[in-house]
Amino acid sequence: MPAVQLQSLWSATAPAGPALGALATARRAHAVIVGAGYTGLSAALHLQLAGRDVVVLDAADVGERASGLNGGQVIPGVKHDPDTLEAMFGPDLGARLVTTVAAAADLVFEVIARHGIECDGTRTGWIQPATSETALAQLAVRAQQWRRRGAAVEMLSREEVGNLTGSQRYCGGLIDRRGGTVQPLAFVRGLARAVLKAGGAVYTHSPAIRLVQEAGDWRIDTPQGSVTAATVILATNAYTARLVGALRRTIVRVPSFQVATQPLTPQLRKDILPQRQAASDTWHLLRYFRTDASGRLVLGSRGTFAAAPDLRAVRHQYRAVHEIYPQLQGIPFEYHWGGWVAITRDHLPHLHELAPGVLAGLGYNGRGVAMATTMGRLLAQRVLGAPASELGFPVTPVRPIRLHAFSGLGARATIQYLRMLDGWARTRAG
Numbered sequence: 376m377p378a379v380q381l382q383s384l385w386s387a388t389a390p391a392g393p394a395l396g397a398l399a400t401a402r403r404a405h406a407v408i409v410g411a412g413y414t415g416l417s418a419a420l421h422l423q424l425a426g427r428d429v430v431v432l433d434a435a436d437v438g439e440r441a442s443g444l445n446g447g448q449v450i451p452g453v454k455h456d457p458d459t460l461e462a463m464f465g466p467d468l469g470a471r472l473v474t475t476v477a478a479a480a481d482l483v484f485e486v487i488a489r490h491g492i493e494c495d496g497t498r499t500g501w502i503q504p505a506t507s508e509t510a511l512a513q514l515a516v517r518a519q520q521w522r523r524r525g526a527a528v529e530m531l532s533r534e535e536v537g538n539l540t541g542s543q544r545y546c547g548g549l550i551d552r553r554g555g556t557v558q559p560l561a562f563v564r565g566l567a568r569a570v571l572k573a574g575g576a577v578y579t580h581s582p583a584i585r586l587v588q589e590a591g592d593w594r595i596d597t598p599q600g601s602v603t604a605a606t607v608i609l610a611t612n613a614y615t616a617r618l619v620g621a622l623r624r625t626i627v628r629v630p631s632f633q634v635a636t637q638p639l640t641p642q643l644r645k646d647i648l649p650q651r652q653a654a655s656d657t658w659h660l661l662r663y664f665r666t667d668a669s670g671r672l673v674l675g676s677r678g679t680f681a682a683a684p685d686l687r688a689v690r691h692q693y694r695a696v697h698e699i700y701p702q703l704q705g706i707p708f709e710y711h712w713g714g715w716v717a718i719t720r721d722h723l724p725h726l727h728e729l730a731p732g733v734l735a736g737l738g739y740n741g742r743g744v745a746m747a748t749t750m751g752r753l754l755a756q757r758v759l760g761a762p763a764s765e766l767g768f769p770v771t772p773v774r775p776i777r778l779h780a781f782s783g784l785g786a787r788a789t790i791q792y793l794r795m796l797d798g799w800a801r802t803r804a805g
C-alpha cells in the first residue's frame with residue numbers, strides 16, 4: 376500500500392514565519408533556551424520583556440515540531456481535576472497549582488492580544504462530549520469542581536451537544552468556556568516574532584549538541600557556534616534527545632495523527648461546530664476535533680508509530696470522522712500529518728531544576744498549547760528570582776522512568792489496552 380502524502384494543514388495556511396538562520400558565532404546571553412516551541416518562546420518572551428537578553432536555539436525551524444503540528448485546542452487545566460490536584464499536593468501548593476492551570480488558557484489569549492499575533496484565535500470554549508453515561512457522570516463531577524472555583528464550566532444535554540457539535544453521537548457533555556482554538560503554527564511563529572521584537576535572538580537549524588559548565592556559567596555548543604549564559608532552559612518536550620539523557624527518560628512519547636477535510640459547504644458549516652468550539656471526546660483513546668478558518672473539519676487521534684504511514688494506518692482517522700459525522704461520508708480529505716506527544720508517569724507537566732541554573736519544562740500529556748505557554752512563563756519567573764515555593768507549580772527532581780528503554784513497547788501495549796477498553800465500552804453501548 377503506498378505511503379500517504381504527509382502535509383500539515385497548518386503549514387499550508389499559516390502566515391510565513393520570521394526569516395531566521397543558524398548560529399555561526401560564539402555569543403553570550405543572560406539565558407540560553409533550547410527549543411523554539413511554545414515552552415521555549417514563551418520563556419524567552421517573558422524573560423526578554425523583563426529586560427534579560429535571551430538566545431533561543433532550535434534544531435529545526437520554529438514550529439516544525441509539536442507546537443506547529445498540534446490540534447490548536449486551547450484547553451485550560453491538566454488531566455487531573457482540581458480536587459485531585461489538591462489531594463496530590465495539599466491544600467496550599469495544590470490550591471495554587473489549580474489557580475495556575477486554571478489561568479493557562481487566559482495567558483494564551485492575553486499573549487495573542489498583547490502582541491497582536493494573527494493566529495485565528497477563537498475563544499468560544501472547549502467541549503468534552505461524553506461517549507457513555509459513566510463518562511457523563513465523571514464530567515458532572517469535573518464541572519462541579521471547577522464551578523466551585525468560579526470557572527465558567529457547564530454541563531450540556533444530549534441535545535445541546537448535538538446542536539453545538541453537529542454530531543448525534545454523544546449523550547451529553549461539558550463546555551469549558553475558558554478554552555478555544557488557535558492556528559497552532561501561526562501562534563508559535565507569532566511568539567517568535569514577539570521575542571525578536573522584544574530584542575531576543577532566535578536561531579534555527581542549530582541543534583544544541585553539548586552542555587558544559589564553564590567558569591560558573593553554562594555553555595551550549597551547536598555545530599557552528601556556542602552560547603554562554605548563566606541560565607539554560609531546556610524546552611524540548613517530546614523531541615528531547617540525548618543532550619540530557621536523564622530528562623529524555625522522564626517522558627514516554629506517543630504518536631498523534633490528524634486529518635483535515637476540504638472546506639465544508641456553507642450548509643455543513645452551519646451544522647458542524649457552527650460556533651467553532653474545540654472538542655475532545657471521552658474515549659480512552661480520545662478523538663479531538665475542530666474546524667479551521669476555511670471551514671475544514673480537523674480531527675486527530677492516536678497515531679501510527681510508522682515513519683511513513685500508509686492509507687491503512689490513517690483509515691482509523693477517517694473512520695472516526697465518519698462515526699462522529701456520518702454526513703461527511705464522501706467528503707475528500709486534503710491534509711494528513713502527525714507528531715509526538717510527551718506523556719509523563721503522573722500525567723502532569725513537570726518543571727525541573729537539573730542543576731543550579733539549568734531548568735526544564737516538559738510533559739504536557741497532549742495539552743500543551745495552554746500549559747506549555749504557561750510553563751514558559753513559570754520558567755521565566757523562576758529565572759527572574761521567584762522562590763520555588765512561590766511559583767504556584769511544583770519544582771520536582773528529575774525522576775527517570777525505570778526500564779525506559781522498553782517504554783516504546785509499553786506505549787504500544789498501553790494503546791492496545793486502551794483500544795480494548797474502548798471496544799468493550801462500544802459493545803456495551805450496543
Ligand SMILES: Cc1cc2nc3c(=O)[nH]c(=O)nc-3n(C[C@H](O)[C@H](O)[C@H](O)COP(=O)(O)OP(=O)(O)OC[C@H]3O[C@@H](n4cnc5c(N)ncnc54)[C@H](O)[C@@H]3O)c2cc1C
Pocket residue numbers: 409410411412413414415432433434435436437438439440441442443444445446447448449450581582583584610611612613614615616618631632633663675713714715716736737739740741742743744745746747
Ligand atoms: C499531533 C499533536 C496534536 C496535539 N494537539 C494538541 C491540542 O490540540 N491541544 C493541546 O493543548 N496540545 C496539543 N498537543 C501537544 C502540544 O502540541 C505540545 O504539548 C506543545 O506543543 C509542546 O510545546 P514545546 O514547546 O514544549 O515542545 P515542541 O513544540 O515540540 O518544541 C520543542 C523543540 O525543541 C527542539 N529541539 C529538540 N532537541 C533540540 C536540541 N538538542 N537542540 C535544539 N532544539 C532542539 C525541537 O526541534 C522542537 O522545535 C498536540 C501534540 C501533537 C504532536
